[in-house]
Amino acid sequence: MDQHSPADSDPAYELVESYGFFKLVRARASGRYYVSWYDAESRQTRRASLRTNKPSDAHEKMRFLADLGITGDxxxxLNKKQVRTVAELLDDDWETYLQKLPSAEAAGIARDILKREMGEKRLTALVPRDYDAFRDTLKAAGKSIGYVSRILSVFRSAGNRALANKQTTVKLKVPEYQPRSKKKGLKKKGPLLTCEEIAAIIDEINDAHLLLLMLLLIHLGARVGALLDAIKAQIDLEQNLFDLNPPGRETTNKGRPVLPIPATLRPWLAELPDGPLIKYRGAAIAEADTAFNSAVKHSKIGPKANTYSIRHSLARYMRKKRVDLEEIGIYLGHGNHDPENETTLIYCPWEPDYLINCREAAEAFVREINTHTRKWDLLRPYCVKPSWVEN
Structure with missing residues (x-):
């Protein structure tokens, strides 16, 4: 039996057009449009109202369902707010995400400019010349290419979130106008450090919570904000995984990946209590820069280092160990991966060799740092070395 034959023969409904699994039908009495499909489990034809009498709206909703490739109810x-224009995309994203960012003011400016210049354009109709015209308009107003790139990054992020949330089926191809040579010349947020210099900083730490933070940094290369947000529930010792994205937090381009727990870090995590990982006097801390900078100052290592220095130094160490750049990018949570098209899918969290090269490099990094520490034994939680003599 054809799965749509019951709907086709129902005298109360007129068949308008087929859309793969679904069919568009129109109620003869009211003129209202419905999506119709055959439910094999109940052996019945089912319908859901498209809440419109306008043919153009009905066909657009049907194309949306067909493009999603879903079957079943x-x-x-249908209940999702479908975004069709640039203005709709940015308005929805502003309410749900952008206004919550620390950079909300800058994001709001970008949103207003995009809406002013491209707001009425449909997402499905955007072509390269639309972006080129947007670039040329801002350049004519005296704006730099870097400024144009930052504005378009807001648009790109909004489009990626709408696609992930199934509010659109359009994969926006927003060009990057910032020259690669310019990006490659950008300064790092913190200078590179040697293992000896990192060891010197660690030896100047006296508080247990800062020592744990430092151990997490040198193992995971994570951003400090992610570690200060982290709670015990994000650690799965049975699967040996650390999910850097806390429950309920929306994923952003500054990715917080799921990482394998290095063997040298596991003892530090095994007995942690519930709640925030980094606590001082029983409460989570909001920042660690002051204490870290103090340790750097007392270490007398010379160059001005910050917590980003640890992230960059671990990444450089991984490259020295010949770890593939793509794997390092996943480990560090670099954004803009397209989960449908990129080979990053081969690194599945449930596979035993998930990010194994990064994990082994991180372990080697920590072991090398430990050969240079005078006070703290990084392989034994909170233990000082037997040879340590306090000055």
Missing amino acids: PAEY
């Missing part, structure tokens, strides 16, 4: 997707 489409109610979840």
Whole structure:
């Protein structure tokens, strides 16, 4: 039996057009449009209202369902707010995400400029010349290419979130106008450090919570904000995984990946209590720069280092160990991966060799630092070395 034959023969509904699994039908009495499909489990034809009498709206909603490639009850997707224009995309993203960012003011400016210049354009109709015209308009107003790039990054992020949330089926191809040579010349946020210099900083730490933070930094290369947000529930010792994105937090381009727990870090995590990982006097801390900078100052290592220095130094160490750049990028949580098209999918969290090269390099990094520490034994939680003599 054809799965749509019951709907086709129902005298109360007129078949308008087929869209793969679904069919568009129109109620003869009211003129209202419905999506119709055959439910094999109940052996019945089912329908859901498209809430419109306009043919153009009905066909657009049907194309949306067809492009999503879903089968079965489409109610979840019909209830989603479908974004069709640049203005709709940015308005929805502003309410749900952008206004919560620390950079909300800059994001709001970018949103207003994009809406002013491209707001009425449909996402499905955007072509390279639209972006080129946007670039040329801002350049004519005296704006730099870097400024144009930052504005378009807001648009790119909004489009990626709408696609992930199934509010659109359009994969925006937003060009990057910032020259690669310019990006490659950008200064790092913190200078590179040797293992000896990192060891010297660690030996100047006296508080247990800062020592744990430092151990997490040299193992995971994570951003400090992610570690200060982290709670015990993000650690799965059974699967040996550390999910750097806390429950309920929306994923952003500054990715917080799921990482394998290095063998040298595991003892530090095994007995942690519930709640925030980094606590001082029983409460989570908001920042660690002051204490870290103090340790750097007392270490007398010379160059001005910060917490980003640890991240960059671990990445450089991994490259020295010949770890593939793509794997390092996943480990460090670099954004803009397209989960449908990139080979990053081969690194599945449930596979035993998930990011194994990065994990082994991180372990070697920590072991090498430990050969230079005079006070703290990094392989034994919170233990000083037997040879340590306090000055």
